[in-house]
Structures are given as structure tokens and as C-alpha cells.
Amino acid sequence: xxxxxxxxxxxxxxxxxxxxxxxxxxxxxxxxxxxxxxxxxxxxxxxxxxxxxxxxxxxxxxxxxxxxxxxxxxxxxxxxxxxxxxxxxxxxxxxxxxxxxxxxxxxxxxxxxxxxxxxxxxxxxxxxxxxxxxxxxxxxxxxxxxxxxxxxxxxxxxxxxxxxxxxxxxxxxxxxxxxxxxxxxxxxxxxxxxxxxxxxxxxxxxxxxxxxxxxxxxxxxxxxxxxxxxxxxxxxxxxxxxxxxxxxxxxxxxxxxxxxxxxxxxxxxxxxxxxxxxxxxxxxxxxxxxxxxxxxxxxxxxxxxxxxxxxxxxxxxxxxxxxxxxxxxxxxxxxxxxxxxxxxxxxxxxxxxxxxxxxxxxxxxxxxxxxxxxxxxxxxxxxxxxxxxxxxxxxxxxxxxxxxxxxxxxxxxxxxxxxxxxxxxxxxxxxxxxxxxxx
Numbered sequence: 001x002x003x004x005x006x007x008x009x010x011x012x013x014x015x016x017x018x019x020x021x022x023x024x025x026x027x028x029x030x031x032x033x034x035x036x037x038x039x040x041x042x043x044x045x046x047x048x049x050x051x052x053x054x055x056x057x058x059x060x061x062x063x064x065x066x067x068x069x070x071x072x073x074x075x076x077x078x079x080x081x082x083x084x085x086x087x088x089x090x091x092x093x094x095x096x097x098x099x100x101x102x103x104x105x106x107x108x109x110x111x112x113x114x115x116x117x118x119x120x121x122x123x124x125x126x127x128x129x130x131x132x133x134x135x136x137x138x139x140x141x142x143x144x145x146x147x148x149x150x151x152x153x154x155x156x157x158x159x160x161x162x163x164x165x166x167x168x169x170x171x172x173x174x175x176x177x178x179x180x181x182x183x184x185x186x187x188x189x190x191x192x193x194x195x196x197x198x199x200x201x202x203x204x205x206x207x208x209x210x211x212x213x214x215x216x217x218x219x220x221x222x223x224x225x226x227x228x229x230x231x232x233x234x235x236x237x238x239x240x241x242x243x244x245x246x247x248x249x250x251x252x253x254x255x256x257x258x259x260x261x262x263x264x265x266x267x268x269x270x271x272x273x274x275x276x277x278x279x280x281x282x283x284x285x286x287x288x289x290x291x292x293x294x295x296x297x298x299x300x301x302x303x304x305x306x307x308x309x310x311x312x313x314x315x316x317x318x319x320x321x322x323x324x325x326x327x328x329x330x331x332x333x334x335x336x337x338x339x340x341x342x343x344x345x346x347x348x349x350x351x352x353x354x355x356x357x358x359x360x361x362x363x364x365x366x367x368x369x370x371x372x373x374x375x376x377x378x379x380x381x382x383x384x385x386x387x388x389x390x391x392x393x394x395x396x397x398x399x400x401x402x403x404x405x406x407x408x409x410x411x412x413x414x415x416x417x418x419x420x421x422x423x424x425x426x427x428x429x430x431x432x433x434x435x436x437x438x439x
Contacts, residue, residue, distance in 0.1 A: 040409065044416075051420060055427050062435065078107035110154075115195035122155040122190055123199045130171070140205045144171030144186075158189040166205050173208040175222070181206040216240060281363060284333040288364045289403075291334040293396035296370065300389045309377055309385075310345060317342040337361040351378055366396065 075087055084106045092098050110118070131137070132145040146159045146169065159169045162185040166174050181204050190197040223237045236247050295316065302312035320335040341358040345351065352375050359371030370392070377385040 047416075047420075051423065055424070059427075059431055066435070075103070075105050077105060110193055112195065115192045116197075118153065118155055118192055119190050119195060119197040122150055122153050122157075123197055125150055125153075126188060126199055127201075132171075137201055138204045140167070140173070140203050141207075141209050143173055143208070146171040146188075154192060156191045158191065160187045160189075161185065162187075167203065173205060175218070177205055177207045179207060216243070220245070285364055287332060288334040288362055288367065289399075291332055292364070292366050293393065293400055295334055295338070296389060296393050296396055300386070300393055303386055303389070309374055310351060313338060314342050314345075334362065334367070337367075366392075 069090070072089065078085055084104050087103050087105055088100070089103060090098055090100050129150065130144050130146055133142045134140050134144070144167070146157075148157055149155065150157070159171075161167045161169060163182070164174075165176050166182050167184045167186070168174065184203045184205050185200055186203050187198070187200040190199060219240045220237060223240065224234060237245060239245060298316050299309075299312050302315055303309070307315065317335070317339045320332070321339065323329075324332065324335070337358055340361065341354050344354045344357065349357075355371045355374040358374075359368040362368070373385060373388050373392070376388075
């Protein structure tokens, strides 16, 4: 008897020791949501503290700056040749009134000696900077480079010529230059603020040396320009310098655009289709997870009423077909998969195979667990299945509550920015009269 009591006490102790971990599972499973909520509440408090602290600090700095203004005795000028800038200032008179003024601050100016020195230096640089590809001023065959200013020099340049038909103020050679060349006087007016300096050079200009293509283009342009008829259309020349010409407009690039468009469409079609399929699967997952607690609860109810697994599933499918399909309501993916399973069973497919197909048709892991439980029911009996289904219903309802809480937290996070914006507006409305009273 003593040995039996010892054995019974040992077995009881072992059973209690085995049950302890199971009893501790629930607090551990509930730790994650509570920790997450605590972290989010802490983050929310820190963000509110930062907003309030920043606003109070800014208001304090504004009040201190308004009572201790930065006294100004002089203003900094802009650099040479820069435009004038404006400075907004406040000043106070003897009667204690505060006034506001916007002053235009001119840029730095050169003295007369500095301006003359810069003009002399710029005039010396002109001889070497305007020739371009020409070797000397006595033999000008290519256009000159006549800039409006020199690099790193504030002097402004204004060009003129004695014969603009031979050489214009931009340095371009005219079309009426005789083959023997022509003499032209090039003048430049150098200016820096109020100081000026004149510069001039005698040039000998020859007809511009053109490439074959440029020469042909110039001949065509001259022939077109010389056509002074009053016709509404301009006749193009058939030949120039013994060369027959055939004019046509550049073809449109519509074909290229069509190729690019359809190539992009072809490359993007498959990813877009995959994205739509993925969105459809995600939507089905959400609907299936939403219907899972109801479906398992109905199955458990019919099993407690004495129906078999197959009869319970067929009853759930028939109710869905009567209530939803007959009224043309939106389809429910979980019930559609169950309805297809019932059709397979009526078609002669074995129950284990039909339940396995039901789990594979549903992308959610919950339905795969349900299919495994249904297959186990065929092997081990109904009593164990009822206990597992009750546990599954409880877990499904807890998951639904947890997801609802997560959605609520996401909605609160989205509303955080509008609430902060309203807080800033209210603080601004409260602080604005205080600032205006100090000014």
C-alpha cells in the first residue's frame, strides 16, 4: 500500500510539474501586446513633451529677443557690381515710439584711381582676347570674339564698327565682303561705374572661310532671300553651283514614340498583373481571417448538436448558398472554398483528400490547421476534435480582438499629426496677442 501511495504521489507531482509550463503560457503570450502598448504610450508621451518643450522654448526666446534687441550702428554693403539689398530695421525716437523702416543698402563702389587702373588693365587684355582663330588684325578670316565683359573683371564692354555690313558689333563677318578684303575700324567703349575709356583697332577683313556644307547652306539661303516675288509660297531652288537639290522635311518621330510606349507597356504588364494578383490574394486573406471565427463557431455548434463533420460542413455550405448566392451578395472566399469542398465530397472524393484540398485552397494558416483537425477527427474520433475546436474558437476570437486593437492604434497614429497641427494653431492664436503687445 505504501508503495502504491508513493507511486500515486509521484505521478501527481509529475503531472503538476508538467502542467506548470502550460499554466504560465497565457501570461507570456499576453506580454507582447502589453509591452507594445507601453512602448507606444511612452513614444506618444515623449513626442507631446518635445512639442510642448519646443514651443515653450521658442516663445521664451521670442520674448527675450523682443526685450533685448540687437543694436545696429552700421550695415554691411554688398560686393562690387552686386545689386542693392534691403534691410528691415526698427528704431525708437525720444518720445518712446517704435517705427519700422526698410533701407536700401547700395553695394561697394570703386574710387576714381581704382576704376582707371581696372580700365587700363582691361584695355591691354583686349588685343589678345578678341582675335579668336585669327592670327592678326591685318588678316581677319573668321568671326571675332567680342564679349560684353572680361573674366574676373568688373569692366563693361560696348562694341561698334565703322562698317556693320563688313563686320558687325557681335564680331560676325558679313556676306558682302569683297574678295580682296576691306578695312574696318573696330571701337570699344570700356565703362566702370562713372569712368570710361575708349579703345579702337584698324582691321582688314576678308570673306569668311566656310566649309563645303556651310558654303552650300549660305548659297541656298542667299537664293531664297533674293526671291522677291509676291507669291504666297516660296519656291526652293532646284540646283546650286551645279548640284541638284532635293528638299524634304525631317520625318516625325511618332514611330519611335510608339516603340518606346509599347516596349514600356510590355515590360510593365507582367509586374502590374502580379501586383493585382497579390492585392487580390491579400484581400482574400483579410476576408478569410474575418470569417474564420464565425465558420469554426458554426461547425462547433453543429457538432454539439450531434451532426457529423461532413454533415456540418454541408449544412454551413447550404446556408451560405441560400443566404448569399440567392441574393447576389458579395462572395466570401472562405465559404466559396468550403462550397467547393462539399461539391468534391458529393462527387465521390474521399474525405481526407477533400479536407486537404480545402486547406490548400485557403492561403491563411488558420484554415490549414482546421483541415488537419478535420482529418484527425476521421482517425481519432469526435471527442478530441470538439476540445481542439473549442480552443481554436477561443484563439480566433482573441486574434480578432488583437487585430481590431491594432487597427485602432493605427488610426490613432494617423490622427496624431492633425492633432499636433491643431495644437500649434491654438498656441499661435494664444501667443500672437502677447507678441503684438510687446511690439
